[in-house]
Amino acid sequence: MGTIVTLVVNGLAQGALIFLMASGLSIILGMMGVINFAHGTLFLWGGYMYVWSYYAIRLRVVMAWFEAAVPVTRFGNILTIQGVQLPPGETLPFLAELAIFVAALVIAVGFVFVMGLVFEKLFINRVYGRVPAQILITLGIQVVFTDIVRVIWGPNPFPIDRPPFLNGVSTIGTARIVHYNVFLILVGLVIAVIIHRILTKSRIGMVIRAGLQSPDHVRAIGINIKRYFTIVFAAGAALAGLGGALYMPLVGNVVSTAGMSNQILAFIVVVVGGLGSFMGSFLGSIFLGLMGVGIAMTVPGLSVVANVLIMALVLMFRPNGLFGLAVSRAD
């Protein structure tokens, strides 16, 4: 029983991360018709920007707080990331650690949001309605911006720490609950509720839902849908960036191939859950997260195969996905 609880918590945490990436991808694909292979690089930049900001801010705070603290070079190329060794027996107060963590997340998500804006304005809005061009341009962005990460911070993986206040493990019966996983589940739920509220209660949500069905009809009622495309793309990028920022501390290291591997999972969720479906992304991510940890425990070598197999089965029997839009696109 304990093992099952542990696995469920781990699976839900994985699902929450996949959801952050898949929800944006699904709406971008459903509303804008853009197959965005650059989503993985936005995830990656979110991760690296978080780690870089987190360590940079923490170094300065600790050095200001403790005279005896010692900087420790960790990794980096053009931008060096320095850790810091606290004096023996000393710790930063909880609120200071929390503030550093939140500030780093805000910087990372904000940076990737701006990247999304720039990508949409410079590249994506030139290829609306031209799928081959979209694939080429977004794959190009993926390759170039992933390589820029490697140039700036180096190509090799390196270990990182979780924020100390999220670094514990609780034992309930025989179940081991990793605190960071519980935190990820809570973040996933909060983000899901926020997205749901925006989609159902706001004007931008109305436009997104209408645009999922027919962007042309949205234009014909006097709405500049291109402006919404830019906002949606940047918001999707920010969600991917948040996913990346939260992913790196989960796996305990920073690795420049994380973008592509997580992007594949997000695309599988979009196909399984249904194009443009918020509920599909949410439930599909949970399903994939749970299945991933279950298979990783029982037949570790089959985890990727299982995901692809699920996608193939859904495509065979429900081409619109399990929760595909209950309407057909008008154009």
Place this chain on the structure above:
Amino acid sequence: MQPLLKAENIVSYIGPYTILHDVSLEVTRGEAVVILGRNGAGKTTFLKTIMGLVHTRSGVLEFDGETLVDKETHVIQRKGIGYVPEDYGIFDLLTVEENMRIAMWKEDPETKERCDWVLDLFPDLKLAYKRFAKTLSGGQRQMLSVGRALVNNNRILLVDEPSKGLAPVIIETLAGALKEISKTTTVLLVEQNFAMACAVGQRFYIINEGKTVESGTMADLIQNKELQAVHLGI
């Protein structure tokens, strides 16, 4: 008097295909003008051309003296051109209320008043106000499409085949509503249902194979059986 809408020798295309070869017409303020023609004549494409949904290759297309050529669709609509597309353009994932609200330029008392007027005009919509649009019948969808185009203070209403696929009793209701609307708003109606066209229109244009071939008053067309037979197959 300067026409509200003026099209002169319009040529427009979709992809590699030229659909309109030479369409010309004028609509003055307060008029109800009907465009008639057989299936595939280019009537719907002409309305889409006005809305910027189909590209204009050449010709003059003006609304109140300003060109509409190469303008974006949302800009054209904001000039005061309400559009009721052939497929209704209803957003199924939105409720009836949301379908109305999303179309409002602003949610001020004047707009809300117009919205109430629309709901009085189409009581079916009032009953279904909180329902998702995907649950509406064909007639209700058409009413919503027309009603949505009326929530703003549009200067002209372009209506594309509102009677298509609807039961006779619904067509009668819509014809009555359009006649009522035409008392206060300029209307350009594309229609194949001759009875509806006669009920609403004051003047007509006939488009055939992408060209304007005939025009005149509806009263003349009603008398001219030969013209009806040649171009409308009546």
